[in-house]
Amino acid sequence: MLDKSESICNHCSVGCNIEVGSRKQTLRVIKPKENESVNKYFICDKGRYAPHAADSSDRPLDVYINGTKEAELNHDAGKLLKETLQNDFKYGGILGSEREDLISNVTLKELSEELNVPFSSFNDSDVEDKVKLAVSLSANSPSIDDIEVADCIFIVGEITEQATMLDLAARQALKKEVPVYLINSAPTLFAELEKKYSNLKRLSIPTNEINDELTKIKNQNDDDGFHGNLQNDIANANKPVILGMVDSLSLKGIQLLNEINENFEKSKLGFALPASGSYGAALVSQPQSCDKLLTSIENGNLKTLLIVGNDPLSGNQRKRWKNAIAKLEKLVVIDYIYSETAKEANLFLPSTAHVERNGVLINFEGRVQSFEASYKKELPLFDPEGLRKSLSSNVQTKINEFLNKLFITKPSVKSQGVLLTAAQIKSLINTSHINFKEVKTSNGINVEVYRWFGEESVANFSKEISSLSPQKNVLISKEIIEDNKGTECYEVKLKNNGKEIIMPFKVSKQLPKNSIALQKEKLNELNIFELSNIQLEFIKPLFTDASQSNNTGGY
Numbered sequence: 001m002l003d004k005s006e007s008i009c010n011h012c013s014v015g016c017n018i019e020v021g022s023r024k025q026t027l028r029v030i031k032p033k034e035n036e037s038v039n040k041y042f043i044c045d046k047g048r049y050a051p052h053a054a055d056s057s058d059r060p061l062d063v064y065i066n067g068t069k070e071a072e073l074n075h076d077a078g079k080l081l082k083e084t085l086q087n088d089f090k091y092g093g094i095l096g097s098e099r100e101d102l103i104s105n106v107t108l109k110e111l112s113e114e115l116n117v118p119f120s121s122f123n124d125s126d127v128e129d130k131v132k133l134a135v136s137l138s139a140n141s142p143s144i145d146d147i148e149v150a151d152c153i154f155i156v157g158e159i160t161e162q163a164t165m166l167d168l169a170a171r172q173a174l175k176k177e178v179p180v181y182l183i184n185s186a187p188t189l190f191a192e193l194e195k196k197y198s199n200l201k202r203l204s205i206p207t208n209e210i211n212d213e214l215t216k217i218k219n220q221n222d223d224d225g226f227h228g229n230l231q232n233d234i235a236n237a238n239k240p241v242i243l244g245m246v247d248s249l250s251l252k253g254i255q256l257l258n259e260i261n262e263n264f265e266k267s268k269l270g271f272a273l274p275a276s277g278s279y280g281a282a283l284v285s286q287p288q289s290c291d292k293l294l295t296s297i298e299n300g301n302l303k304t305l306l307i308v309g310n311d312p313l314s315g316n317q318r319k320r321w322k323n324a325i326a327k328l329e330k331l332v333v334i335d336y337i338y339s340e341t342a343k344e345a346n347l348f349l350p351s352t353a354h355v356e357r358n359g360v361l362i363n364f365e366g367r368v369q370s371f372e373a374s375y376k377k378e379l380p381l382f383d384p385e386g387l388r389k390s391l392s393s394n395v396q397t398k399i400n401e402f403l404n405k406l407f408i409t410k411p412s413v414k415s416q417g418v419l420l421t422a423a424q425i426k427s428l429i430n431t432s433h434i435n436f437k438e439v440k441t442s443n444g445i446n447v448e449v450y451r452w453f454g455e456e457s458v459a460n461f462s463k464e465i466s467s468l469s470p471q472k473n474v475l476i477s478k479e480i481i482e483d484n485k486g487t488e489c490y491e492v493k494l495k496n497n498g499k500e501i502i503m504p505f506k507v508s509k510q511l512p513k514n515s516i517a518l519q520k521e522k523l524n525e526l527n528i529f530e531l532s533n534i535q536l537e538f539i540k541p542l543f544t545d546a547s548q549s550n551n552t553g554g555y
């Protein structure tokens with residue numbers, strides 16, 4: 001017999017309900033749990049398999065000191081954290097995470113206020129602003145049900161890869177022959193449906209040109225073609241839905257989507273956020289919290305940094321974080337993956353995995369949902385709930401006061417969750433400081449992030465799960481291959497800022513012109529930050545291998 005519990009998937013911001021089956025302190029199975037208001041009876045493959053990272057052979061269950069396992073000491077993670085907070089934290093700072101749940105982030109926030117040290121839940125100041133803006137504009141977000149019954153849908157970004165169950169809902173609408181419009185920059189499985197459904201209209205443009213297209217749509221200044229048809233179809237629809245993927249949009253793009261939405265009386269606007277805890281992280285963090293935390297470290301004002309469930313050294317601002325971390329005297333990382341940041345920690349403390357925790361998540365539409373642990377390992381792991389209970393009554397009161405702004409009674413795991421109101425969101429999110437700076441553009445080859453729909457920050461660290469990822473090719477638009485005489489080649493050398501890698505490649509029919517798409521880990525290897533000057537050189541094979549082809553498989 002399995003021990004069963006009711007939980008919420010934490011592998012994207014949709015917040016699907018799941019049933020967790022465990023036995024002997026190990027995860028055995030994840031099944032969908034019915035919730036009419038969210039995922040009905042379904043979950044995606046990522047939701048089914050990614051939680052098994054909890055039982056990965058790579059999962060760290062020991063304390064590490066300066067990268068060395070201290071298993072034989074059998075340290076108690078909770079006790080070691082308390083010692084750190086008592087002894088080393090006068091000049092400390094705390095970094096929570098978008099993949100930690102609301103209770104964990106609120107606990108860390110209130111702890112930071114008690115200790116009078118800076119706190120953020122974000123490792124990227126641009127992402128922090130984007131998530132806060134998107135959340136502040138999500139008061140009338142469509143549910144999965146609204147998407148399924150929509151009579152016109154406009155999507156910006158790679159929906160399958162960033163919010164798979166929203167893709168599934170949009171497919172239901174496609175099948176009913178309603179007009180669906182998609183703007184994508186990187187390849188997405190959803191775009192493949194254009195081969196089957198003529199009612200799917202698509203525009204493929206580089207990320208840095210999305211705002212120009214959204215401005216045309218907002219100004220209604222293009223009467224025929226994609227823009228004009230989209231405007232007419234939304235205007236004539238009774239239940240139109242607009243969906244933006246925050247990872248694919250700039251701040252300005254998020255604002256433009258809202259302005260487009262305001263042009264139409266009946267449309268609903270929603271955003272898929274970067275992670276399951278993004279919504280809660282936005283409510284908890286003060287304005288510009290990430291930048292303030294980083295600046296404090298850079299100015300030498302902090303000696304110790306506590307990071308819980310975050311991996312800033314794998315994020316877009318990793319260069320800045322690397323330099324900042326080098327200035328610290330002590331880095332303490334708590335996590336259930338041994339991330340790039342965990343490897344740099346002076347003290348690493350293992351934590352409970354998501355399926356081993358109780359907590360609260362807020363999904364993309366602002367639905368507050370509780371989840372419960374399926375089992376507890378008989379190991380002294382750090383647990384956010386344990387930390388909360390160990391804090392003084394004064395801090396616990398403040399945690400409860402904060403949570404009371406969101407719900408008087410925590411929604412039960414058996415309920416369908418509770419939607420936040422526009423007034424609640426407005427009282428907790430301040431976007432007045434946001435600077436809508438224009439995105440810098442590069443004149444060279446356009447580089448996009450290629451996401452596999454099964455990848456995600458936790459699952460990627462489990463070799464059993466990441467091994468399911470399709471072969472790691474670079475995707476290249478057709479004319480680059482033709483212009484550079486690459487048609488008879490199978491591999492390409494990519495060079496950027498003194499780094500180079502050789503990879504197999506595939507032609508992508510979906511990519512915009514003059515573009516390539518690479519998985520995030522390869523972008524990191526090539527040191528590609530905001531602007532790149534990537535160069536490529538096709539490698540001629542010595543012999544022709546009839547079994548290989550560079551013209552298939554890429555989408």
Ligand code: SF4
Nearest residue numbers: 009012016044047165
């Ligand atoms: S759509 Fe997102 S929340 Fe739902 S099962 Fe898939 S990964 Fe989990």
